[in-house]
Amino acid sequence: MTIAYDVAGSGRTVVLLHSTVCDRRMWDPQVPALVDAGYRAVRADLRGFGETPMPDRPYNNADDVVEVLDEVGGGPVAVVAASGGGRVGLELAARWPARVTALMLVNTALAGHEPSPALAAFDAREEELFDAGDVAGATELNVATWLGPHADEAVRAKVREMQRHAFDVQLAAAEEFAQVRVAYEVSAVTARTLLLSGVHDLPDFGQIADELAGRLPRARHVPLDWAGHLPSLERPDAFNALLVDFLRAGDA
Template sequence: MPQTSAVDPTHRLVPSPAGRLHLVEQGDGPLVLLLHGFPESWYAWRHQLPALAAAGYRAVAVDVRGYGRSSRPAEVDAYRMLELVADNVAVVEALGERSAVLVGHDWGATIAATSALVRPDVFRAVALLSVPYTPPGGPRPSEVFARMGGEEEFYVSYFQEPGRAEAEIEPDVRGWLAGFYAALSADTMPGSDPHFVARGGRLRDRFPVDRLPHWLSEADLDVLAGEFERTGMTGALNRYRNMDRDWQDLADFAGAPVTQPSLFIGGGLDASTTWLADAIEAYPATLPGLTASHILDGCGHFLQQERPAEINRLLIEWLRNVCGQVYPSNAGPSAT
């Protein structure tokens, strides 16, 4: 099957259980799948695609089902975790490969870790950005989230009610996204926690106003907002609406470790990292193949966009450890 050059990214559609998945690929070499989180798209990896391609990898950034140009099934339960694992397997097959390394951020990290857990025959290593690995099991997720926040409501519970978050976001997608990105980025974080909603309020009530984080240009925001203005938010939000289904579907994997070689990178100012500090401490048992773990001081949630050069360096160092030394097809062994 023809592959892309290290120079030009290529957009393509491939078949999957969702119907079709849109992806952007660049480079030749060992396959690395890049999985974005909420509320993003393949575009979250725009800084990593050329860097990984130049380092000798076939980098593929996927629009997860429900996002961008990928299919958006109407049924809520079509967004359960095992369906997303099946999508990742379908991408590997459609690209003519037998295995891949997974790199995920935010929800993409959880999708990547679960894919590695369920299909170790296909996914030989996994890098997790922002959200640590926590094995399946424990209390029912909706019950846990309902107890969080005290008099306020945790954002996951807010997202889980069909139509509720859509009614807040869709009248002003661009403005909402700008505020959400700013609220979770190191240089624009507000003083009050944006993950909680006052009773009768909106999530955006605590977002910064008229400020963009340093990593997000107006043109970048146009790209990100344009996708959601076209697709709506329901496909993306349906991921949150399947967490109890995932808990049931993955019951046989309760407490199971991910044993493949792994990497974790978190932001020192990211709530995803600080809330789940116990999960990071448990890595010797839950990620026994962990080769490196990094907490980036002064970094927020959107690691690969806030600190692209640092993330690229850490990923490439880890990939060379996992895949062995590789060289770009258009460069000799002296390339760095």
């Protein structure tokens, strides 16, 4: 198995897919809460993040996650996915709807989204820093952009470590292989879906949540007035309460 992952607890499986600012460690505050609530938490590092190396051939993130699910077993799952991981979670739920019964998307990205001026400016500044060889500066830009007002210095340090590690792994790759894009229809998702967006995040992610709430058949959008881009790290207790309530609603 190329993809690094871990499993904790027992019960219905909850798959945790990380933001591309982080790796699977972003879910450290959620795993104990899920285990205590009677769920099995499976979290994976996407390629080039955490303990998963860069790919040595063309790849597809959703296919990788399915391979993990086949290995751990356990039947239909709930998927909790953040930002870039949300794009993977959405694809998973659309291509294999029978395998995903619940879907929580947190400030999710969306294929084909036209960036706002704020997001375009972030992308341009990050590229400038990379072109200048300033990886530390690019890391700090991400920490400053993607954490909301409730993130303390320990959380900022954790995100800084995860983001810098990802940059180091990705920049050291001898060759970059493209992800294989597979066409799918968002309307194929049958899972009940909760879309969370942070009011302190860039505007793109609230707009994406609004769009998906109108396109997914069983979705609702809940803006979080306290959150930035990574609410699971910014206020774990508040996020965990939302997460467990959402999962338990499907168990009733």
